[in-house]
Amino acid sequence: MATDGRRRTRALRFAVVSVATLAVAATGTFAYVYFHLNRNLRTYDSSGVSPSRPPAPNPARTAPGDPAAQPPINLLLIGSDSRAGSNISLGGGFEVAGSRSDTTILLHIAGDRKHATGVSIPRDALVDIPACEANGQWLPAQTHVMFNSAFAEGNLPAGNPICTQNTVEAMTGIRVDHTIVVDFSGFAALSTAVGGVPVCVPPVNSTFLEHEYSITLNPGLQTLSGRAAVEYVRAREGFGDNSDIGRMKRQQAFMSALAKKILTTGTLTDPVTLYHLADAATSSLTVDSSLDNTTSLMALALQLKSIRLADVDFVTTPWQYDGARIDLIQPDTGILWALLRADRTLEGQDASGGAPATSPSGSPSTGPTPSARASGASERLTTVGPDGAVKVEASASPSAPSSIPSGITSNIRHADSDPCSDLTYGN
Numbered sequence: 377m378a379t380d381g382r383r384r385t386r387a388l389r390f391a392v393v394s395v396a397t398l399a400v401a402a403t404g405t406f407a408y409v410y411f412h413l414n415r416n417l418r419t420y421d422s423s424g425v426s427p428s429r430p431p432a433p434n435p436a437r438t439a440p441g442d443p444a445a446q447p448p449i450n451l452l453l454i455g456s457d458s459r460a461g462s463n464i465s466l467g468g469g470f471e472v473a474g475s476r477s478d479t480t481i482l483l484h485i486a487g488d489r490k491h492a493t494g495v496s497i498p499r500d501a502l503v504d505i506p507a508c509e510a511n512g513q514w515l516p517a518q519t520h521v522m523f524n525s526a527f528a529e530g531n532l533p534a535g536n537p538i539c540t541q542n543t544v545e546a547m548t549g550i551r552v553d554h555t556i557v558v559d560f561s562g563f564a565a566l567s568t569a570v571g572g573v574p575v576c577v578p579p580v581n582s583t584f585l586e587h588e589y590s591i592t593l594n595p596g597l598q599t600l601s602g603r604a605a606v607e608y609v610r611a612r613e614g615f616g617d618n619s620d621i622g623r624m625k626r627q628q629a630f631m632s633a634l635a636k637k638i639l640t641t642g643t644l645t646d647p648v649t650l651y652h653l654a655d656a657a658t659s660s661l662t663v664d665s666s667l668d669n670t671t672s673l674m675a676l677a678l679q680l681k682s683i684r685l686a687d688v689d690f691v692t693t694p695w696q697y698d699g700a701r702i703d704l705i706q707p708d709t710g711i712l713w714a715l716l717r718a719d720r721t722l723e724g725q726d727a728s729g730g731a732p733a734t735s736p737s738g739s740p741s742t743g744p745t746p747s748a749r750a751s752g753a754s755e756r757l758t759t760v761g762p763d764g765a766v767k768v769e770a771s772a773s774p775s776a777p778s779s780i781p782s783g784i785t786s787n788i789r790h791a792d793s794d795p796c797s798d799l800t801y802g803n
Contacts, residue, residue: 412655413654413655413658413670414658414669414670416655416658416659417658417661417663417667417668417669417670417673418661418662418663419662419663419664419665419667419668420534420537420538420557420662420663420664420665421538421665422538422664422665423509423538424508424509424510424536424538424539424542425538425541425542426506426542426545426546429545429551430545430548430549430550430551431551432447432551433447433448433487433551433717433719434447435447435487435728435729435730445487445728445729445730446487446488446489446729447487448484448485448486448487448716448719448728449484449485449553449554449676449679450482450483450484450485450550450551450552450553450554450716451482451483451485451552451553451554451555451556451676452480452481452482452483452537452540452541452544452552452554452555452556453479453480453481453482453483453494453556453558454477454479454480454527454535454537454540454555454556454557454558455477455478455479455480455557455558455559455563455609455627456477456478456527456534456535456557456558456559456560457477457478457559457560457610477499477523477524477526477527477535477540478499478524478610479496479499479609479624479627480496480497480499480523480524480540480544481494481495481496481497481627481631481690482494482495482497482544482548482550482552482716483495484550484716485679485680485683486719486721486727486728486729487719487727487728487729487730488727488728488729489679489680489682489683489729490682490683490684490687490727490729491683491687491688491689491721491725491727492680492683492687492688492689493688493689493690493691493716493721493722494628494631494688494689494690494691495690495691495692495693495712495716496624496627496628496690496691496692496693497523497544497547497693498523498620498621498624498692498693498695498702499522499523499524499620500522500523500524500620500700500701500702501522501523501693501695501701501702501703501704502520502521502522502523502698502701502702502703502704503520503521503522503523503526503543503547503704504517504518504519504520504521504543504546504547505517505518505519505521505525505526505529505539505542505543506542506543506546508526508529508530508536508538508539508542508543509530509538509539510529510530510531510532510536510539511530511532515529515530522701523543526539526540526542526543527539527540534557534662535557537555537557537662537664538555540555541555547713548713548716548717549713549717550713550716550717554663554664554666554667554676555663555664556661556662556663556664556667557661557662557663558660558661558662559660559662560606560610561660562656562659562660562661563605563606563609563660564601564602564603564605564606565656565659565660566634566653566656566657566660567600567601567602567605567606567634568601568602568605568656569649569652569653569655569656569657570634570637570638570641570643570649570653571599571601571637571641571649572599572600572601572605573599573600573601573605573630573633573634573637574597574598574599574633574637574795575597575598575599575600575608575626575629575630575633575795576596576597576598576629576795576796576799577593577594577595577596577598577608578595578615578616578626578796578799578800579595579615579800580593580595580614580615581613581614581615582594582614584613584614585607585611585613585614588613588614589607589611589614591603591604591607591611593607593608596796597795597796605630608626608630609623609626609627609630610623611623615799615800616800616801616802617801617802619801619802620702621692621695621801621802622799622800622801622802624692625692625789625798625799625800625801626799626800628690628692628789629789629793629795629798629799631690631791632685632688632690632789632790632791632792632793632795633795635685635688635791636685636791636792638653639685654670657673658670658673685790685791685792686790686791686792687721688790688791689721689722689788689789689790689791690788690789690790690791691712691722691784691787691788691789692787693709693712694708694709694712694781694783694784694787695709705783707781708781708783708784709783711780711781711784712784715780715784722780722784722785722788723780723785723788724780
């Protein structure tokens with residue numbers, strides 16, 4: 377019996393030691409992964425954020441203590457054309473000083489955490505840029521200049537994301553919570569980490585692409601990664617009328633396909649694939665100081681976990697050509713920003729997550745009423761002063777558009793749309 381007792385004691389000791397060893401190994405592995413991913417991240421100085429900004433939104437609570445209501449989150453996603461480092465080979469093999477924004481999308485995550493809207497802002501759009509800081513100096517405000525020149529303010533090697541953020545806040549009256557920049561090499565790494573992204577290539581001038589970009593893209597459904605994925609979302613010439621409008625359509629389609637690939641192929645449940653994706657993502661991004669660690673990025677990513685592809689919409693700001701440049705059409709563009717400020721979908725649906733307001737009869741009220749702001753406050757008017765400062769004032773009598781203009785509704789792309797539809801513009 378004593379022998380059996382000693383055996384049981386040794387077996388128990390072995391089990392305890394084994395579990396402890398595995399726990400230490402797992403903890404060590406976790407710690408390595410955590411610190412490795414943290415070291416990957418690059419941050420930029422946020423000292424140039426405008427001192428006068430749109431107000432932060434509040435949850436749309438219509439009942440005290442409503443647990444479903446959360447403030448919306450607004451992310452500014454910037455694709456940089458920097459040629460620094462390995463980007464030079466992906467940017468056409470020639471060096472260009474400074475950086476410009478090839479892509480800018482304002483992503484609005486609604487308070488109900490079930491809807492998201494991505495708004496593409498044309499790089500060639502003529503806008504007003506407020507005063508911006510670069511190299512410790514404030515540069516004067518500008519009027520009627522190309523939108524992507526905001527990112528080039530100061531001719532900084534990695535660009536000026538804060539100037540772009542200030543410009544977007546001044547344009548929209550929407551407070552940007554986080555700004556994230558990705559460059560060519562980062563985008564290539566992301567597309568490779570998920571095993572390629574299935575997209576549809578529209579009719580294309582293959583001879584031109586092969587000559588100018590040394591890349592072959594055959595029309596039809598295919599999976600792209602690395603340099604081919606970069607050129608799919610980057611190239612202007614060879615598609616449609618060679619404009620930025622067609623390129624934005626492909627960018628929206630690519631982001632939809634990337635989201636679908638991540639959500640439907642087990643990427644988030646496969647530890648190895650997830651690690652490679654996290655490694656590529658953190659190596660690819662330049663983020664504001666509030667996202668300077670893996671924990672913050674993960675917390676942000678979890679805000680998206682309940683959003684279905686069918687409830688993710690993309691749209692381009694209503695626009696029209698102004699020679700070789702673009703004018704943003706009013707009042708359509710203003711109505712678009714009002715919808716987001718009111719935490720509503722592009723169809724006017726309340727996405728705030730608060731309890732629905734009721735009519736005097738007690739039945740829920742419906743319809744596109746962007747003036748019923750998520751914060752419960754009146755509509756706000758945003759202007760840019762001569763010094764470039766954003767001035768936000770409450771309007772005594774907010775106006776609600778009675779309908780959503782076709783400049784918005786005719787340009788909506790749902791993330792679960794046919795991947796081969798609406799990929800080019802002109803010609």
